[in-house]
Amino acid sequence: MAKLKHFFRILFVRAEYAFDTAFGQQCNPLSWLGALGWYFFWIVAGTGVYLYIFFDTGITDAYASVEYITNDQWYAAGVMRSLHRYASDALVIVVVLHLLREFSLDRLRGKRFFAWLTGVPALFFIYLCGISGYWLVWDQLAQLIAIATTEWLDALPFFAEPIANNFLNSTTLGGRFFTLMVFIHIFAPLFMLLLMWVHIQRHARARVNPPRPLAIGTAITLILLSLIHPAVSQGPADLDVVPTELAFDWYYLAAYSLLDIIPGGQLWLVIVGGLVLLALFPWLPPQKSAPAAVVSLDNCNGCARCFDDCPFGAISMVRRSDGKGYETEAAVSLENCLSCGLCVGACPTATPFRRATEIVPGIQLPEYPITALRESTVAASRQFGEGPRVLVYTCEYSGADKLRSEGAQVITMPCIAMLPPSFIDFALSRNLADGVVLAGCAEGDCYYRLGGHWTLQRLNGERDPYLRKRVDRSRVCFMRTRPGSGKQRTAEFAGFAATLADLPPVSHKKSRDE
Amino acid sequence: MNRLGRPFLQAIAYAAFAVTVGYFASMPPYRYADARVASVKISLSHAADKVAPCVQLTQEEIAELAANMRRTETCERQRLPLLFEFDVDGARVLTIEAPPSGVWGDGPSSIYERINLDPGRHRITVRLRDTARTEGWDYIKSEEVVLEAARYFTITFKEATGGFNYR
Numbered sequence: 001m002a003k004l005k006h007f008f009r010i011l012f013v014r015a016e017y018a019f020d021t022a023f024g025q026q027c028n029p030l031s032w033l034g035a036l037g038w039y040f041f042w043i044v045a046g047t048g049v050y051l052y053i054f055f056d057t058g059i060t061d062a063y064a065s066v067e068y069i070t071n072d073q074w075y076a077a078g079v080m081r082s083l084h085r086y087a088s089d090a091l092v093i094v095v096v097l098h099l100l101r102e103f104s105l106d107r108l109r110g111k112r113f114f115a116w117l118t119g120v121p122a123l124f125f126i127y128l129c130g131i132s133g134y135w136l137v138w139d140q141l142a143q144l145i146a147i148a149t150t151e152w153l154d155a156l157p158f159f160a161e162p163i164a165n166n167f168l169n170s171t172t173l174g175g176r177f178f179t180l181m182v183f184i185h186i187f188a189p190l191f192m193l194l195l196m197w198v199h200i201q202r203h204a205r206a207r208v209n210p211p212r213p214l215a216i217g218t219a220i221t222l223i224l225l226s227l228i229h230p231a232v233s234q235g236p237a238d239l240d241v242v243p244t245e246l247a248f249d250w251y252y253l254a255a256y257s258l259l260d261i262i263p264g265g266q267l268w269l270v271i272v273g274g275l276v277l278l279a280l281f282p283w284l285p286p287q288k289s290a291p292a293a294v295v296s297l298d299n300c301n302g303c304a305r306c307f308d309d310c311p312f313g314a315i316s317m318v319r320r321s322d323g324k325g326y327e328t329e330a331a332v333s334l335e336n337c338l339s340c341g342l343c344v345g346a347c348p349t350a351t352p353f354r355r356a357t358e359i360v361p362g363i364q365l366p367e368y369p370i371t372a373l374r375e376s377t378v379a380a381s382r383q384f385g386e387g388p389r390v391l392v393y394t395c396e397y398s399g400a401d402k403l404r405s406e407g408a409q410v411i412t413m414p415c416i417a418m419l420p421p422s423f424i425d426f427a428l429s430r431n432l433a434d435g436v437v438l439a440g441c442a443e444g445d446c447y448y449r450l451g452g453h454w455t456l457q458r459l460n461g462e463r464d465p466y467l468r469k470r471v472d473r474s475r476v477c478f479m480r481t482r483p484g485s486g487k488q489r490t491a492e493f494a495g496f497a498a499t500l501a502d503l504p505p506v507s508h509k510k511s512r513d514e
Numbered sequence: 515m516n517r518l519g520r521p522f523l524q525a526i527a528y529a530a531f532a533v534t535v536g537y538f539a540s541m542p543p544y545r546y547a548d549a550r551v552a553s554v555k556i557s558l559s560h561a562a563d564k565v566a567p568c569v570q571l572t573q574e575e576i577a578e579l580a581a582n583m584r585r586t587e588t589c590e591r592q593r594l595p596l597l598f599e600f601d602v603d604g605a606r607v608l609t610i611e612a613p614p615s616g617v618w619g620d621g622p623s624s625i626y627e628r629i630n631l632d633p634g635r636h637r638i639t640v641r642l643r644d645t646a647r648t649e650g651w652d653y654i655k656s657e658e659v660v661l662e663a664a665r666y667f668t669i670t671f672k673e674a675t676g677g678f679n680y681r
Contacts, residue, residue: 022524086536151626154626162557162559162624162626171681217524221528221531222532225532225535229540231539239666242546242549242664242665243546244546245543245546247544248541249538251538256544
């Protein structure tokens with residue numbers, strides 16, 4: 001399993017680098033696969049509502065109504081039909097890529113199982129929506145799907161009579177099954193939407209909209225595709241005629257071709273077994289979770305900054321339990337806490353300027369105590385060689401640990417947003433370094449979702465806790481990078497180091513806390 | 515990346531996306547069936563006889579039953595399997611023994627088959643046994659038919675209308 005993840009990770013690292021070059025980090029489609037899935041879903045839903053106005057739900061008139069949509073009103077309903085189809089296909093593409101990428105990043109095990117587990121049944125609903133949609137056109141492809149699906153369902157031991165009898169010949173054709181498909185095609189997307197909502201429940205501020213340039217770009221692409229290569233029907237269904245060779249939507253219908261080589265019953269086993277196995281991936285093998293963040297009530301004044309910043313909704317503000325004069329205190333959900341440390345970076349008491357030998361902030365990670373971070377900072381400052389001394393704080397996923405050199409000492413933590421901004425002030429004002437680099441994951445692609453975003457806001461004074469104004473911004477570099485962007489990272493670092501070389505030496509400043 | 519380079523790369527990426535979506539949405543074509551052959555569909559759903567005939571209860575036996583459970587005869591629940599044969603031009607193509615459906619084996623037996631045959635004139639014979647007999651058949655139909663390429667020929671069964679039906 002680890003080798004498989006590594007294989008996909010290598011592929012994605014290369015693709016991410018390529019897409020960074022074309023789109024920039026902010027709009028890299030690979031960072032927005034989930035949001036693109038939502039976007040395509042809404043396109044499909046919106047166009048579906050429009051098409052339903054003109055669609056005749058009776059089996060004898062359905063084909064004619066779709067022909068009207070496609071030909072007579074090609075400029076509106078026809079384009080909508082094509083968009084409906086192509087956005088559905090695009091949905092399959094981004095969902096599969098989303099699944100593979102989250103797998104490659106190992107963002108499925110441990111406490112992250114929930115999104116994965118709820119995503120698996122959504123796959124089933126995507127296919128239920130797509131296949132039932134093709135059925136409604138009632139052309140030759142729909143006929144093929146109707147016959148193949150009912151024959152395939154008959155392989156299950158549930159039906160007393162073969163349901164394929166409904167499509168035996170033109171005399172047996174009734175509207176019963178067709179009406180069922182119309183209902184499925186309307187209600188399956190609603191269930192899917194419910195599942196999608198559940199899928200993101202453990203994500204605070206879930207990203208369900210792609211950035212505007214990406215949304216516009218993909219919409220224009222799909223519209224152009226719809227105009228150049230419109231979706232068309234394949235002749236009316238005739239149950240007395242054998243469908244022979246047909247244009248096929250491989251995104252939705254590939255499984256039907258497998259029926260040529262695998263008996264229906266075995267194919268059900270493969271698909272259902274595959275989905276069950278997929279759902280078990282978070283526990284193959286189980287992940288040992290890092291200890292959750294711990295609240296120290298002696299140092300927590302219930303300011304709720306950690307609550308605001310937690311990307312996984314793991315912190316709640318509850319009624320004060322220690323009798324102190326504050327209304328609330330932070331409480332950490334052990335089930336949801338991913339030990340990313342964003343709450344630590346948000347805590348105003350997590351400052352290295354405090355005089356105590358052991359700093360105990362309002363909230364911190366047992367495995368990465370703030371005292372240890374201060375000690376690491378001081379120790380790193382003693383390791384510098386010649387040239388500008390640059391202290392690099394980085395996360396475990398940016399690849400920036402490779403910057404380590406004589407002039408660059410690297411301190412790694414789970415997420416860059418774990419670093420309270422006061423540490424930058426500490427490093428510079430105590431003359432521990434000439435400059436500080438904060439290296440986080442690529443823009444919009446933080447391993448812990450919001451770390452890079454919060455860090456930038458804190459540095460820009462837009463989010464508590466702010467980086468103090470007295471800190472010389474020319475000595476601070478916020479770098480957003482990926483494991484595959486080594487050359488860019490090195491160049492950016494070299495540029496920053498060159499800037500530092502031109503600056504006068506830092507002077508020791510006393511903090512108000514000292 | 516210069517000012518023009520990025521839009522150019524984006525255009526390539528969007529074009530590749532459009533081609534990927536558009537191509538596999540309809541290509542390559544899928545060949546479901548050979549256009550040069552005829553397809554024969556056999557579909558029947560029929561309840562065979564019970565495994566044993568019903569037995570009349572004596573007055574004493576009826577009297578022993580609870581008042582709300584009294585009946586004049588008792589029957590086995592389980593049904594026999596259907597035995598079906600399908601010959602083309604005198605040659606056996608298919609023999610099926612279809613078990614009764616249901617957890618207790620008391621439901622109808624079903625047969626659904628799709629067979630490809632060369633188009634043209636053929637003598638098609640179907641036989642069905644739905645009783646406990648060990649020799650002979652309860653329903654037989656044998657007829658010369660003309661099969662057309664890329665068209666379905668259906669064989670169905672309805673006891674109420676006398677047995678097999680060709681179409």
